[in-house]
Amino acid sequence: MSDGDLGMPVLDNHLHLDPRHARGVEAVKDFARVGGTHLLVVNKPSWHLGVEAVEPEDFRAVFEETLDAVADATEALPGRAWPVLGVHPGLISRLVDERGFSPEEARDLMRGGLEVAAEFVADGRALALKSGRPHYDVSDAVWGASNAVTKHAFELGAERDCAVQLHTEASEDLTELAEWAEARGLPARKVVKHYASGRLRGPTPSVMSEKDRLLTAAEAGEPFLMETDFVDDPDKPGMVLGPKTVPRRTRWLLEEGYEAAMRTAHVETPHEVYGIDTEATLDR
Numbered sequence: 001m002s003d004g005d006l007g008m009p010v011l012d013n014h015l016h017l018d019p020r021h022a023r024g025v026e027a028v029k030d031f032a033r034v035g036g037t038h039l040l041v042v043n044k045p046s047w048h049l050g051v052e053a054v055e056p057e058d059f060r061a062v063f064e065e066t067l068d069a070v071a072d073a074t075e076a077l078p079g080r081a082w083p084v085l086g087v088h089p090g091l092i093s094r095l096v097d098e099r100g101f102s103p104e105e106a107r108d109l110m111r112g113g114l115e116v117a118a119e120f121v122a123d124g125r126a127l128a129l130k131s132g133r134p135h136y137d138v139s140d141a142v143w144g145a146s147n148a149v150t151k152h153a154f155e156l157g158a159e160r161d162c163a164v165q166l167h168t169e170a171s172e173d174l175t176e177l178a179e180w181a182e183a184r185g186l187p188a189r190k191v192v193k194h195y196a197s198g199r200l201r202g203p204t205p206s207v208m209s210e211k212d213r214l215l216t217a218a219e220a221g222e223p224f225l226m227e228t229d230f231v232d233d234p235d236k237p238g239m240v241l242g243p244k245t246v247p248r249r250t251r252w253l254l255e256e257g258y259e260a261a262m263r264t265a266h267v268e269t270p271h272e273v274y275g276i277d278t279e280a281t282l283d284r
Contacts, residue, residue: 006035006254009079009266009278012246013206014165014194014227016044017069022232027243028073028081035247037079038270038278041070042130042165042194044232045088046113052099056112059087063120079282082274085117086130086153089167092146093134107145111152118156127274129153129160132167132194151180158185163273165192166203178202190273195229204273207265209241209249218253218261223269226250 012031017024028039043066046053051062063085073081087110095101095109120126131153133146150166157164164186168174178188179202189204196205198216206225207217217224226249228241253262270276 004033004035006247006250008262009037009282010035010247010250011038011040011079011226011266011270011278012036012228012230012243013040013192013225013270014042014084015039015230015243016232017041017066017073018044018048018232019069019072020049020065022234024069024232025072025076027230027232028076031243031247032077034244035251036243037077037282038266038276039070039073039077039081040084040127040165040274041066041073041081042084043086045090047091047094048233053091053109053113056109056116059113059116063117063126067120067125079278082127082276083120083125084128084130084165085120085126086165087113087117087149088130089132089134089146089149092142092149093138096142103139103141103145106142107148110149114149114153114156118160121156121160121162126162127276128163128165128192129157130165130167130194132165133169135167135169150177151184154181154184154186154191157181157190163190163192165194165206167194170195170197172197172199173201175202189223192225192273194227196224198224204269209245211249211252214249214253217265218258221261223272224265225269225273226265 046062070081070083092106095106153164181191191203193203194206198213206227207213226246228245230243
């Protein structure tokens with residue numbers, strides 16, 4: 001294998017790009033240079049792009065900016081990129097604690113933002129939705145409102161027949177969330193836990209690409225995805241993992257004999273969860 005070709009598609013399931021403030025397509029070129037082929041680009045939290053939403057339509061500018069970044073990323077890849085759009089669950093704390101919203105008002109605004117994101121899925125411009133709940137302690141009222149937002153994301157995912165990526169607390173058992181999705185018509189396999197450890201009950205894990213987590217996932221023989229959660233923020237250069245990580249970890253796992261697991265992560269699970277074909281979209 002050459003440095004830039006791992007002989008298979010390589011997908012980073014969750015990262016952010018910020019061409020306006022940070023590296024943008026240069027990070028994508030780094031990813032491609034070491035063997036990366038496909039990306040799922042999640043919009044940055046709205047307030048990071050200077051959008052302090054008052055009504056659901058205010059999120060549209062965030063989504064449009066993400067689509068522009070995805071188009072530029074696709075030009076730099078041997079495969080392609082897809083957008084994942086939604087409302088970061090941490091927004092509820094910003095709305096309630098800093099902007100004077102009640103939990104119910106914040107809930108309604110965030111659900112409305114998800115409905116705008118679902119429009120992009122409906123017209124084929126986005127692949128999936130992003131939602132979830134805070135990973136830190138919040139009041140019962142905020143927790144309840146966040147769960148209501150998440151349930152609405154599942155309803156929209158079922159309506160649009162698309163996956164929902166979740167930001168949640170750290171856990172190896174999220175069967176309750178998977179059951180909420182199933183009850184609303186969204187298969188549990190199409191619920192994706194972002195920033196997952198190597199094992200997870202309920203949703204499909206999108207495993208943070210640290211060696212110990214990946215070995216656990218590879219040895220389990222279950223569907224999983226790989227991600228970096230690269231934040232593309234010049235003020236936080238060492239935060240989370242860099243854009244070269246998924247290709248480099250893929251190379252390492254291939255060398256360790258985990259070819260089947262890498263096919264699971266980069267070909268089979270993306271097809272099962274998102275309906276995408278990473279092989280057919282790979283330009284050799």
